[in-house]
Amino acid sequence: MTQLKKLGYPVESPLELLNSWANRLPIALRQNHYIQSVVKNLRKTVPAFREDYATIVHGDVRHSNWIETDSGLIYLVDWDSVRLTDRMLDVAHILSHYIPDSNWRDWLGYYGYKYNQKVFDKLYWFGQYSFLSQIAKYYENNDLENVNREIYALRNFRLKYGKEI
Numbered sequence: 828m829t830q831l832k833k834l835g836y837p838v839e840s841p842l843e844l845l846n847s848w849a850n851r852l853p854i855a856l857r858q859n860h861y862i863q864s865v866v867k868n869l870r871k872t873v874p875a876f877r878e879d880y881a882t883i884v885h886g887d888v889r890h891s892n893w894i895e896t897d898s899g900l901i902y903l904v905d906w907d908s909v910r911l912t913d914r915m916l917d918v919a920h921i922l923s924h925y926i927p928d929s930n931w932r933d934w935l936g937y938y939g940y941k942y943n944q945k946v947f948d949k950l951y952w953f954g955q956y957s958f959l960s961q962i963a964k965y966y967e968n969n970d971l972e973n974v975n976r977e978i979y980a981l982r983n984f985r986l987k988y989g990k991e992i
Contacts, residue, residue: 838881839912841952842873848960856966865955865981874949876913883909884916914938919953923984924961951988958984 839847849857849866856862894902910916918938922931931950932942940946958981965973 836909836911838878839910840873840876840878841913841956842870844910844912844916845869845873845956848956848963852963853966856963861978861982862959862962865959865985869952869955872948872952874913874915874952880913881911882914884912884914913949913953915949915953916956919950920957920960922950923954923957924980928987947988954984954988955981 837843845866896902918935918940922928922934926934935942935946935950958977962974962977962981965971965977
C-alpha cells in the first residue's frame with residue numbers, strides 16, 4: 828500500500844468511489860432513471876469504511892482480466908483500475924458476477940469475513956457498485972448488448988438481495 832501512496836494514489840472511501848464513477852459517467856447513463864435511482868440509493872446506504880483497513884484492490888476483476896498459462900498458472904492482468912480502498916470492491920465483483928450465492932459463505936470465510944448482516948450489507952452495496960462500473964465500461968466501448976445484460980443482472984441482484992426501486 829505504501830508504494831501506491833508514494834505514486835500518488837489516494838485512499839478512497841466507498842462514497843468517493845461512487846462520486847468518482849458518477850463524475851465520469853457519460854450523459855446518456857446520467858439520464859437513465861433506473862441507474863440514477865440506484866446511485867441515489869447507494870448514496871443513502873454507504874457502508875462504514877476505515878482508512879487504516881484500506882488495501883490495494885485490482886478494481887476490474889472480470890473474467891477477461893484473468894490469464895491462464897500453458898503450465899496452469901493464473902495471472903490477473905490489466906491493472907489500470909488499481910485503487911486503495913475496501914477489499915470488498917474486488918470480493919463483491921467476483922461473488923456477484925461469478926459465484927453462486929450458495930457458495931458465498933465459504934468464499935467470504937476464505938477472505939477472512941464473518942458471514943453476518945453487516946458484511947452482507949457491504950457485499951450488497953459493493954455488488955451494486957460493481958454492476959454500475961461494468962455498465963459504464965461496456966457503454967464506453969459501445970457494447971450495448973453487455974450494457975443491457977449488466978442492467979438486467981443488476982435488477983435481478985437488487986430484487987434477490989435487497990430492495991428493488
